[in-house]
Amino acid sequence: MKVLSIVGARPQFIKAAVVSRQMRRAGVEELLVHSGQHYDANMSDVFFRELELPQPSYYLGIGSGRHGEQTGRILAGVEDVLLKEDPDIVVIYGDTNTTLAGALAPVKLHIPVAHVEAGLRSYNRQMPEEINRIVADHCSNLLFCPTETAVQNLKREGFQNIGPAGHSDAGNESWFPEQQRQTPLVVNVGDVMLDLAREVKVQLDREGQGKTQILGRYGLRPQEYVLTTIHRASNTDESENLRSILAALRQIARSGLKVLFPIHPRTRKALAEADLSALLDTRGIITSDPVSYVEMIALESEARLLLTDSGGVQKEAYFFKVPCVVAREETEWTELVEIGWNRLAGARTEAILAATEAILREDFAHKPRPDYYGTGHAAARIVNVLQWFVER
Numbered sequence: 001m002k003v004l005s006i007v008g009a010r011p012q013f014i015k016a017a018v019v020s021r022q023m024r025r026a027g028v029e030e031l032l033v034h035s036g037q038h039y040d041a042n043m044s045d046v047f048f049r050e051l052e053l054p055q056p057s058y059y060l061g062i063g064s065g066r067h068g069e070q071t072g073r074i075l076a077g078v079e080d081v082l083l084k085e086d087p088d089i090v091v092i093y094g095d096t097n098t099t100l101a102g103a104l105a106p107v108k109l110h111i112p113v114a115h116v117e118a119g120l121r122s123y124n125r126q127m128p129e130e131i132n133r134i135v136a137d138h139c140s141n142l143l144f145c146p147t148e149t150a151v152q153n154l155k156r157e158g159f160q161n162i163g164p165a166g167h168s169d170a171g172n173e174s175w176f177p178e179q180q181r182q183t184p185l186v187v188n189v190g191d192v193m194l195d196l197a198r199e200v201k202v203q204l205d206r207e208g209q210g211k212t213q214i215l216g217r218y219g220l221r222p223q224e225y226v227l228t229t230i231h232r233a234s235n236t237d238e239s240e241n242l243r244s245i246l247a248a249l250r251q252i253a254r255s256g257l258k259v260l261f262p263i264h265p266r267t268r269k270a271l272a273e274a275d276l277s278a279l280l281d282t283r284g285i286i287t288s289d290p291v292s293y294v295e296m297i298a299l300e301s302e303a304r305l306l307l308t309d310s311g312g313v314q315k316e317a318y319f320f321k322v323p324c325v326v327a328r329e330e331t332e333w334t335e336l337v338e339i340g341w342n343r344l345a346g347a348r349t350e351a352i353l354a355a356t357e358a359i360l361r362e363d364f365a366h367k368p369r370p371d372y373y374g375t376g377h378a379a380a381r382i383v384n385v386l387q388w389f390v391e392r
């Protein structure tokens, strides 16, 4: 079996690293295509090195651009690769423009598509990612959901062929009824991000000193800081939202907790354009370039709380039992808001501060933490189903 995996943005390198390693273990031939959507060393190369992702067989070098322009260039680039390589199946990840192009190119050539992180919905069509997810899901033959919420979302959109959740009988996916093989298959395999986050955290805990050193680089001590990441278009393109989030960060820093803010390049640019960078020049706020994955896991797991609009970071907070303020009006990871580990605050200063204060007052030590994201074996299940699908 020949798999062509398509990645291009930071969270995709992280997700693909786990699945790619599992493919190598299973002896599956994988070709990796990197669209070049993210290209800074700290948004791309660092993850290849740190997570031992194989070098891409194809680097399309697309770079930044308007949505249509960027997606179109990736689409054409991926199509060329598909025509040359003729893979058995294409694997795409998440909800970026690379995902969208990576879904469209193969489906038009009648090459099957597998979508990792299928079924997520914010129900906000202003969000570019929402359009990307919907299209990607409806182009896919295999829809690998990370949660039951995602499965239910897809059921509402008419998907009916649902495999069992949490199936762990490696190498035997015979549960799938013969007569339904032609229709798209939805399976809750769990979240590949849990597989990796758990593994890296165990390594960091084993090494002991590593975590202290990472925190030390930023002058931080466990439980005495808030870690924040902001990059959503709604929070960066609208300078009032960005200003309002920064005001909340300043207030938090004044109240005694330090704030560490690794700044996404999109946000760095927005700060400069709106002339807001000086607002971060505040005692208690530490800014940095984007950090590596291992650093991020260390920093997340020792934080007092996380404040983010990132999809991945919202879940990593939960993996590490750290409460999280979500600087968005809605989220795809609704189960975490329902259970009270995460709080939606949007971009308004007062709402962020109210959510932060509520979290700081609450005792999370005995709060229930259901296994919404599986058991840490999502990648193994994905590779099993891929093999079954291609070799059937």
Ligand code: UD1
Binding pocket: 009, 010, 011, 037, 038, 039, 040, 043, 064, 065, 095, 096, 097, 098, 128, 129, 231, 233, 265, 266, 267, 269
């Ligand atoms: C993209 C995804 C988003 C995902 C995020 C992960 C889309 C529509 N958005 O958002 O879903 O959450 O990646 O981080 O696909 N830039 C650089 N260097 C880089 C990359 C980007 O300077 O290596 C700057 C450029 O000015 C660029 C801007 O960041 O225009 C935005 O990059 P882009 O890839 O379009 O979207 P992200 O905001 O990164």
Ligand code: UDP
Binding pocket: 010, 011, 014, 229, 262, 289, 290, 291, 292, 293, 294, 296, 297, 309, 310, 311, 312, 313, 316
């Ligand atoms: N991340 C990282 N370094 C950073 C910020 C984030 O390694 O400086 C990791 C984070 O731990 C998570 C992933 O990047 O695994 C999330 O990606 P991002 O926030 O860019 O995108 P999203 O999940 O919102 O699509």
